[in-house]
Amino acid sequence: xxxxKSDNEVYTIIQKELERQRKVLEMIPSENFTSVAVIEALxxxxxxxxxxxxxxxxYYGGNEFIDDIENLARDRAKKxxxxxxxxxxxxxxxxxxxxxYFALLKPGDTVLGMDLAMGGHLTHxxxxxxxxxxxxxxxxxxxxxxxxxxxxxxxxxxLRERPKMIIAGATAYPRKFDFxxxxxxxxxxDAYLLVDMSHITGLxxxxxxxxxVPHADVIMTTTHKTLRGPRGAMILATKLADRLHDVFRxxxxxxxxxxxxxxxxxxxxxxxxxxxxxxxxVCLKEAMEPSFIEYGRHIQKNAAALAEExxxxxxTLVTGGTDNHLVLVDVTPQGIPGKQAEELLDSVGITVNKNxxxxxxxxxxxxxxxxxxxxxxxxxxxxxxxxxxxxxxIADVVTxxxxxxxxxxxxxxxxELTSAHxxxxxx
Numbered sequence: 001x002x003x004x005k006s007d008n009e010v011y012t013i014i015q016k017e018l019e020r021q022r023k024v025l026e027m028i029p030s031e032n033f034t035s036v037a038v039i040e041a042l043x044x045x046x047x048x049x050x051x052x053x054x055x056x057x058x059y060y061g062g063n064e065f066i067d068d069i070e071n072l073a074r075d076r077a078k079k080x081x082x083x084x085x086x087x088x089x090x091x092x093x094x095x096x097x098x099x100x101y102f103a104l105l106k107p108g109d110t111v112l113g114m115d116l117a118m119g120g121h122l123t124h125x126x127x128x129x130x131x132x133x134x135x136x137x138x139x140x141x142x143x144x145x146x147x148x149x150x151x152x153x154x155x156x157x158x159l160r161e162r163p164k165m166i167i168a169g170a171t172a173y174p175r176k177f178d179f180x181x182x183x184x185x186x187x188x189x190d191a192y193l194l195v196d197m198s199h200i201t202g203l204x205x206x207x208x209x210x211x212x213v214p215h216a217d218v219i220m221t222t223t224h225k226t227l228r229g230p231r232g233a234m235i236l237a238t239k240l241a242d243r244l245h246d247v248f249r250x251x252x253x254x255x256x257x258x259x260x261x262x263x264x265x266x267x268x269x270x271x272x273x274x275x276x277x278x279x280x281x282v283c284l285k286e287a288m289e290p291s292f293i294e295y296g297r298h299i300q301k302n303a304a305a306l307a308e309e310x311x312x313x314x315x316t317l318v319t320g321g322t323d324n325h326l327v328l329v330d331v332t333p334q335g336i337p338g339k340q341a342e343e344l345l346d347s348v349g350i351t352v353n354k355n356x357x358x359x360x361x362x363x364x365x366x367x368x369x370x371x372x373x374x375x376x377x378x379x380x381x382x383x384x385x386x387x388x389x390x391x392x393x394i395a396d397v398v399t400x401x402x403x404x405x406x407x408x409x410x411x412x413x414x415x416e417l418t419s420a421h422x423x424x425x426x427x
Contacts, residue, residue, distance in 0.1 A: 022423045024349045025390060025414055029199065029326035029373025030171065032228045033380070035286060036426055038279045042230055046274035052265055066274050073281035077234055080205065080284055082213055085237040085257035088280050089264050089272040093198050093222040096233035097123040098130060100218050103256075103263035104192050105164055107134045112158055112191070113167035114149075115139035118358050119328075121196060124167045138163065142173075147319045147358045149173070151181045158189045168212070169196030169220075172355050172371055174307075174322040176209055183215035192217045198233075200324055202226025202375065205287055206296020209324060213238060217256070226299060226325055226375050228292075229283025232276045235260050295378060299325045302374040305384035309391035314399070318357050318369065326373040330357050334398045339366040341398050348397055348407055349414035350390075380421040389417070 004011040021033070046069065052059040055067035055074075070088060077086035090096035105111070111131065113124030118141040122129040125137030138161045140154045158166060166189075168182040179195060186193040195212035201221045203209040212219055219236040223229035237256050254262065265272075286292060300323070307321045310329065318328035331341045338354035345352050355371035362368050372394070374387065382390070393410045400406040 018424065018427060023415070023418055024351050025417065026376040027350060027352050027372045027374070027390075029371055029375065030225050031373075032225060032375045033423060034224075034228060034230060034279075034283065036424065037286075038228075038230055038282050039427075041279040041282045042275050044275050044278065046278050049274050050271040051274055052271045054261060054265075066277075069274060069278050069281060070272070073277050073284060076281060076284035076288070077236065080288055081211075081219075081236055083219070083236045083238050085260075087235040087257075087260055087264060088232070088277055089269065090220075090233040090235060091269065091273060091276075092231055093196070093220065093233045094123050095268060096220045096222075096235055097121075097194075097196060099260060099263040099268055100194055100220060100235060101131065101135065101165075102267050103259040104218070105135060108136055109164040110136045110138060110161055111165045111167065112138050112140060112154075112161060112163040114170050114173070115141045117356050117360065117364075118142050119170040119172035120167075121169065121171050124169065124196070142358050144359055148175060149177075151178060151185070154182070155185045155188070158185050158191065162189055163191050165192040165194055167194045167196060168216075169194075169198065171199060172326070172328055174317075174319050174324060174326050174328055176323045177212075179210060179212040179215040186217075194218045194220065196220050198222040199225055199326070202228065202287070202292070202296040203300060203324055204296075206293045206300075208297055208300045218260070223280050223283060226296065227283060227287060228295075228375070228379065229286075230276050230279035232273070232280050234280070235264075299374050299378045301384055302378050302382060302387045303327060305387040306372065306374060306391050309388040310395060313392060313395035315391075315395055325375055326371060328355060328357060329370050329372065330368055331370060331398050332368050334401075336398060336401055337362060337366050338369045340401065341370045344397050344401050344407075345370070345394065348393075348410045349418075350394060350397070350410075352394075377421075380418075380423055382417075382421060386417065386421075389413070 050060050051063050051066045055071050073088040074086045114120030116126045123131050125131050140157055143150045166186045168177050183193050193216045195216040198221050200209045204211050223232040303322045303325050307327045316330040316333050342354040352370045352372050354367050355369045356367040357369040360368050396406050
């Protein structure tokens with residue numbers, strides 16, 4: 001390989017990371033394994049080209065083939081999700097959400113999103129994020145008893161605060177979102193509805209989670225979670241003109257798509273990452289295959305099996321289970337904090353992340369919970385039976401944190417499972 005010859009240090013580190021991925025049970029819900037085709041698209045000469053602007057409207061010459069790539073990605077996104085508009089240029093999810101804010105709001109406008117401590121995302125109004133610093137951010141949470149979203153409470157907050165935009169979406173909420181209810185609330189207070197479906201996009205394609213498309217004004221998704229593509233993001237929209245001109249900006253000469261396009265370039269970004277755009281196009285084609293629908297369904301089935309078996313082993317789950325791809329576990333009853341649980345599991349080859357649970361009394365860097373997901377293991381071919389085995393291993397580790405014999409036995413079982421489900425044999 002050319003890289004090995006020209007920079008063996010970098011090559012060696014990459015190979016170590018490949019081996020790490022092969023040998024661990026990757027259970028962080030936001031991580032996945034792309035196809036080799038996606039990896040190939042990322043490593044192409046498309047990275048050499050500057051392409052500020054949009055197809056047919058570039059600031060530089062020589063973009064005829066870049067236009068073909070971007071148009072292909074946009075067309076596939078529109079077809080796959082049934083939308084009128086798609087922008088595939090955002091570098092990732094956070095800047096994509098920033099572009100939506102920039103397109104639709106003014107600094108100081110009120111936004112209503114899910115509290116980070118309750119399962120929301122930094123860009124949904126966290127005080128240290130741009131969304132909380134430049135906008136007046138208010139938050140909804142979950143019921144203290146059930147840990148479920150209380151839509152009556154969301155409506156009550158919206159009526160009191162009159163937000164300009166409401167955000168539906170989360171990073172650590174194991175149940176379905178009622179997008180129709182969010183839309184009803186948004187319409188009642190004349191607010192935009194932004195749905196951040198980054199975590200559940202693959203489940204929506206598979207039909208195991210309701211789609212936001214009939215309800216949201218704007219939809220943002222990353223492309224690297226359950227969609228199983230490269231790191232990147234897309235902004236989607238329907239109803240490009242009606243609500244914008246009737247309620248929000250009757251004076252605007254641009255429709256919703258035009259405002260978002262302008263927010264990306266020249267508002268926030270320069271040249272798009274064309275190799276990333278090509279890889280997004282590849283993953284969208286993969287997501288149109290019947291096999292992807294089965295994959296999305298299997299993610300949810302695996303998560304349900306994982307949750308059921310964790311409960312059978314005496315583990316405490318936030319909301320008692322899951323409807324989607326993730327499980328949030330309160331490890332307090334096991335007498336250890338989330339940080340220690342993460343480190344212990346990492347030491348035996350099970351990669352998870354520590355996570356706040358609703359109404360957590362501990363701090364974010366040493367919380368009470370851990371977050372587990374099934375997208376990456378499902379990509380490797382893990383079955384519901386496998387997930388029950390994995391659940392038992394996790395329970396053994398967190399309930400016997402000082403028992404070296406237990407930890408060694410789990411390490412052996414992890415090696416057995418990863419060998420049975422090889423990753424990237426072609427690389």
